[in-house]
Amino acid sequence: MRNIIADTRRSREWSQQRLADELGVSRQTIISIERGKFDPSLPLAFRLSAVFERPIEELFFPEAPDPA
Amino acid sequence: MSENTERTKWGRTKFGSGRRPAMAIALPCGLLVGIAMGVVGAMSGLTGPTPWLGAAVFALCLAVPVVLLVWAIIVDRSTLQGAAKDPEESIESRWYTQAAAGAQTDVILAASLGAFVLTLMPGSGQIDARLVLLGVIAASFLSFSLRYQLLRRKA
Numbered sequence: 001m002r003n004i005i006a007d008t009r010r011s012r013e014w015s016q017q018r019l020a021d022e023l024g025v026s027r028q029t030i031i032s033i034e035r036g037k038f039d040p041s042l043p044l045a046f047r048l049s050a051v052f053e054r055p056i057e058e059l060f061f062p063e064a065p066d067p068a
Numbered sequence: 069m070s071e072n073t074e075r076t077k078w079g080r081t082k083f084g085s086g087r088r089p090a091m092a093i094a095l096p097c098g099l100l101v102g103i104a105m106g107v108v109g110a111m112s113g114l115t116g117p118t119p120w121l122g123a124a125v126f127a128l129c130l131a132v133p134v135v136l137l138v139w140a141i142i143v144d145r146s147t148l149q150g151a152a153k154d155p156e157e158s159i160e161s162r163w164y165t166q167a168a169a170g171a172q173t174d175v176i177l178a179a180s181l182g183a184f185v186l187t188l189m190p191g192s193g194q195i196d197a198r199l200v201l202l203g204v205i206a207a208s209f210l211s212f213s214l215r216y217q218l219l220r221r222k223a
Contacts, residue, residue: 024153032159032223044157 003060006034008052022051078139079148090143098135102127159223167215174211175204 009019009030016034020027023044032038040048049056074080080087106127109115115122145151152158186195 020152024157026152026155026158026160028160028223029152029158035223037223038159038162041157044154 001039001060002036002063003033005030005048005059008054008059009034012052019051023047075147075149075151077149079143079145079151081142082144083142087144087147090139090147093142094135094139097138098131098133099127101134102129102131105130163216163219163223166219167212170215171208171211175208178207179204 005019009016014022016030017027020030023030024047025044029038029040033040045056045060048059052059076089078089078091081090081093106115106123106125109126110119110123113119115126145155146153155161
């Protein structure tokens with residue numbers, strides 16, 4: 001799953017720790033989500049959506065399918 | 069009395085008015101249990117020819133894990149510095165689950181392989197069950213630690 005969490009966070013001038021505190025998770029979780037190495041649970045995705053005031057589908061989108 | 073919500077390294081208790089530092093309760097509890105078990109060990113002859121030295125070693129070895137156990141039971145996570153509010157949503161929780169599942173598979177494989185090798189070895193005789201169980205515990209810890217560190221480095 002790809003995402004624009006890092007860009008959205010930077011546009012608000014938030015640190016990773018600030019976002020982690022807002023969501024109640026560890027900073028490492030934010031780092032891994034931003035790198036695309038960790039797909040958050042649905043409740044956490046909804047919290048991200050609420051914190052950034054944007055729908056989930058604007059923050060997360062599936063990987064482009066491999067060209068056949 | 070107002071509740072103390074300040075975050076500290078070792079946190080505060082979940083209960084009681086004023087929320088006392090968790091270590092202020094865990095430390096004496098752990099030391100008391102350690103000393104009591106040391107005395108019981110010495111009196112029951114478990115500690116060999118030097119009962120009081122054995123009791124002291126017994127007490128020291130038990131005190132640390134009991135202090136940590138009591139602390140883990142009574143501490144309010146929200147009063148710990150740097151503790152996430154929802155740890156189960158954090159990536160560390162996923163590493164833990166994956167490492168634990170992998171360690172379980174490793175232990176089953178190692179135990180199966182060990183049992184197979186022992187059946188082929190002539191004269192392997194009886195094996196002390198305590199040693200086998202200690203080996204299983206050590207293998208579990210080792211496998212879990214290695215897998216957790218590997219997942220952490222990959223992230």
